[in-house]
Amino acid sequence: MSINVIQLIQSALTDGVVRQMAARFGLPPDATQKVLATTGPALVAGLMQKGATLDGARSLFATILSPEVNGHIAEQLPQLLGTTTGVSQLEGVGRQLLERAFDRRVDTLSDEVATQTGVPAHATHAMTGIVGATLLGLLKRHFLEGQGNVGQLPTLLGHQLPAIAPYLNDRLMAGLGLSGLGAFTGNILSQLKAVSAHIDHPTPAAKPVAEAMSSIRVPADAVVREERRPRKWVWWLLAAIAAVLAFLFLRGCHSEQRGEQSGERSSAEAAATVQPASAPAGASAAAPAAADVAASTPAASAVAASAASDTQQPAAAPAPTKDSQLSFTVDPAGKPTLTATVGSEAEKIQLIDALTKRFCADRFVANVTVDQDTKQADWLVHLDGLLPLMALPGAEVKVGGAHIELSGSAANAKLGWLDKLKSLFGASYQIGSFNVEQAVANATENFRSAIKGLLAPDSSCVTADVVKVLNLQVINFASAGARVPASALEDLNQSAQVLNACARNGKTAKLEVAGYSDNVGGAQGNLQLSKKRAEAVRAYLVKTGVPADSLVAQGYGDANPVASNDTASGRFANRRIEFVAQQ
Incomplete structure (x- = not known):
């Protein structure tokens, strides 16, 4: 079942598709092609690293064959790229699938691609999702048509090294959370070979006797x-x-x-x-x-x-590079739901055993992933101190490496959990609670610093650059409200100045104002609310002089989240207005 995955990607991303993507993101076709040529091999390298362990290969194969992966994406790409909604969905699904496959966010990689190609980061983020969705769709189709199995995946991935190696470098490897290129190319084939030798190779179903006998050719004499x-x-x-x-x-x-x-x-x-x-x-x-x-x-x-x-001559295992993760929310009845990533089966067992002892098996929900590229979970030493917090109704906690964020009832100053955890974990941990006002203030500072460049007389009005800056602003609507808050008016006024100046210079930026929500509440209500908020922002910009025909508004509800909805900071990030370039 050997194939050249890079050639498959190139056959799907035809010149016509590249031109569509270039127009969609306001880029020259050659710059778009450069991003695609850099991103594809890097993503294949990431899949190879994932498939270099037994659990990783099985998990990756399950992701490839999951219902979210579109096996017919090669034929459907021109249609999907023809609408803003299609592009947004394609990007979002692709990024989610890649993060599931890699067990890490892909922003670091797409940021590095932006640095190496000179293309704005928002465009490389989107194209990374599109290439990821295409790559996984092509692999799914290949395995389904060839009746392939998980035992063939490591070998197939190993065959890709000669095709991708010329496009890789140390910085792209770092963007994938891997060690240098030399270590990767020196070890990956032996690791994949070892997995292939130990993984199950399911035997295809035997052909009926009549069909099998029909293939036998007996000489006439x-x-x-x-x-x-x-x-x-x-x-x-x-x-x-x-x-x-x-x-x-x-x-x-x-x-x-x-x-x-x-x-x-x-x-x-x-x-x-x-x-x-x-x-x-x-x-x-x-x-x-x-x-x-x-x-x-x-x-x-x-x-x-x-x-x-x-x-x-066994290959030396690379040192773990990713931080361990733990997040949990507690429902009103005191039942916690946990999501965690740890580096070993022993750590997973330790966590589950402690939860079972504290809550009994039917009084908690735990989704624990073992990833050998994850560092030791030092917070497990303090697990006994966290267990009472896991029973606090309304508590929300996120632990990432040496960072701990409290929200919900866990951040209630009267309950004193912030001080308790600081005392428990010590100075080596950074512990704090999420503060909406501070988050808005930080975003406002970043936006006003960045927009100065667009307000300069010699600003180029490149749509991609305009979109990147406009998306730095935060419009913090009131709960269930669709009126533009007073805190956002000054930033929107500056946004309008930029859009009006571009229009006067004959370089009108045609944008979609896209509204998104978190996952709290009903899906239909969130969809309607997100659309009302997008329409309110569009109406304000038009009121300040922005050409009405240059803006459209659309709501997407809780689709395409950019962060986990498990914590207040994640839900805050998902409740957003995005500006997207129209074709």
């Missing part, structure tokens, strides 16, 4: 010589084949039993089976079978020698 003989030989042949198959089946079972016994004798070998980047434990169990095969075929002998070489 043999039929002539045998046509008058009794056909008892057919039964003898079938019996011999059955005996051979039974022998092979039994030998396979004995080999598995020997592997299990070997695993019981050595816990180190069992651990290596879980982490194939180190010395593969399965090699010792497979050695007898490999020796049997080597005795019968020279090719198998070469395979056995290669496996022995890999066993003797």
Whole structure:
């Protein structure tokens, strides 16, 4: 099932599609092509790293075949890119799928692509999502059409290294959260090979006997010589084949039993089976079978020698690069729902055991992911101090590495949790509560600093640059309200000055004002509210002189979140007005 994934991406992103994307983001086609040529290989490298562990390969394969991945995306790209809604949905779904596949946000990568190509970051973020959705869709179609299985994924990914290596560099590797390019290219193939050797290779369903026999071609002269003989030989042949198959089946079972016994004798070998980047434990169990095969075929002998070489020279596992994560919300009845990412199965067990002991198995919900690229969860040492907070109705807490954010009832100063956690965790942790007013003030400062460049007389009025700056402002609507707040009027006035100046210079920026909400409340109500807010912003800008035909308003409800809705800061980020360039 070997394919060149980069060629598949290029065949889907035709010249026509590239021109569509360029017009959509206000970029020259050659700049757009440069972003695509940089992003595609980097994303493939990220998939290779994900598939370099047993759990990672299985998780990645499940993501590829998930319902959210569009296997027909290659044919549908021109239609999807034809509307603002289609582009927004394509970008959002692609970014979500990539973050699920990589277990990390992709903003760092798209920021690096922006730096290396000179294209504004908002455009590289969007195109990263589009390329990601295309890449996963092409892989899904390939596996479905070829009836492929998870056991073939590591090998397929390994075949991509020669195609992507010329496009990679150390900074792109860092954007993926990986070590340098040299370490990646030096280790990834042996890691993928080790996973392929230990992962299950499901056997395709056998063809019906009639179909299988129809593919057999018997020489005509043999039929002539045998046509008058009794056909008892057919039964003898079938019996011999059955005996051979039974022998092979039994030998396979004995080999598995020997592997299990070997695993019981050595816990180190069992651990290596879980982490194939180190010395593969399965090699010792497979050695007898490999020796049997080597005795019968020279090719198998070469395979056995290669496996022995890999066993003797294991690839060093890269150091973990990602911070551990924990977030939880507590419902009014005191039942916590947790999401966590830790670096080992032992840490996961420790967390689940502590929750079970505290709450009983049916009184909490925990979604815990094990990622070997995640650093040690130091907060587990203080878990006993966090457990009472997990029973506080309305509490919201987010732990990322050495940062802890409180919101909801956990941030209530009267309850004193901020001081309790500072005392519990010590000075090595940064602990604070989310403050909406401070978040708005920070955003306002960033926006007013950035818009000075657009208000200058020599401003170029490039739509992509205008959109990037306008999206720095925060319009903090009142809960369930659609009236533009007084705190946002000054920023909107400056936005109008820029848009009016561009229109006077014959460079009118045609924009969509897109409204989004968090996930609190009903989906239909959120959709209507987000549209009313977008219409209110558009109406204010038109009132200040911006050409009415240059602005359209649309609401998208809680679609395309840019942060987790589990915490107040995440919901604040998702309740937003975005300016998007119209085609």
